[in-house]
Amino acid sequence: MRAFTALELDALTEAFNLSLGEATAAFSAIVREEIELSVPVVEFVARDELARRLQSGQAGGVEDRLCRINQHFRTGDGFATDALLLFPEQGSLEIVRRMLGEDTSAEHITELEQDALAEIGNIIINSCMSSLADLFGSEIIGSLPSVQSSSVARLLEDKSPDSLILVARIGMSMSAHNLSGFVLFLMDVPSIDHFMAQVSRLFGLPEAPAERS
Template sequence: MIEFSELERDALAEAFNLSLGEAAATFSTMVHEEIELSVPTVEVVSHADFVSQVESLLHKTRNMRVASISQCFESDAGFDTRTFLLFPEQGSLEIVRRMLGDDTPIEQITELEQDALAEIGNVIINSCMSSLANLFGARLEGTLPLVETATSSTLLRDRAPDAVMLVARITMSMSAHDISGLVLFVMDVPSLTKFMQELRRVFRMDD
């Protein structure tokens, strides 16, 4: 498993912390509620550990379903990432209600839920990635948001069971409604190698 030095961990946390600040402010405006961010944690984990961590962080049982908004990004700096915004399935409806207004009929909210979640994910994820692109002076191209309901074990079903990945994890909480979401940046080892090269350059760790 890849290990980071303390300096590298601090630089990673700072990079992702910067990328989430503006996104959280935008999300707060969308749902009309203050959003609280946790301190970022960054580590390289196995697929099995990733599944366990998502289950644990959502405080749900093993097959609890989550609402997932994800986008894939390619960078001209040589790294690719898949970024997720996750909410417990039962909490996603409340988020959409807050976004559309509490007086919106429940039937209309249900019909618009996927589109609203896609909009929320698009704003938050693209804000994060634009911040990283600006930090590195790189260009990032992303796919359209993919909204799906999944279990923690099927979120990365396209990854090999023995794959390892970088996971930068930040919890976004709507305290008044006790709803927590997770922002996850997932990279494979080749992308992680290029990403760390860019990070060392920006934070002058090779000087």
């Protein structure tokens, strides 16, 4: 499998940023407040490497929990991906509560807060997906979002160890709050090949010879 070129990753980043513009508009309308969403970096990472990176990047240590919003997407012609949005639980709770205008600091996330998180994740993931759908030029059917919260160590346990993950780092800021998270697209090998071919074709970049390992 070949690696993405810097140009291709730049093009992907731009595509994500464009579609996140819509998500930003949707959010601002919902909470009637300026919200910024951005994708500074897009890259491909192996599952274990990502887990390692998530662990070492945690300010509060391994004990911190992450909030994971998961949606499954598939196309009619066999492309499938799990889209995951990851946010630190504490920070995302703060944002949700701010959106709801609540001052409580209950330790655990409530059912309604979890629902609100699902919707926020849903908006972000759908808008990212829209840019992929544009790439593929085909319909991508998405499932409803599900919310889980778990420690970093267990976060990707249910995903295949050899899956390659397209990682888009997401920055979200609202008033004084800044939250940094990730949108992950987990794909199996055929899906990745398919995806790469589409990316090369769409951005008009020369298709590199496939290197299978």
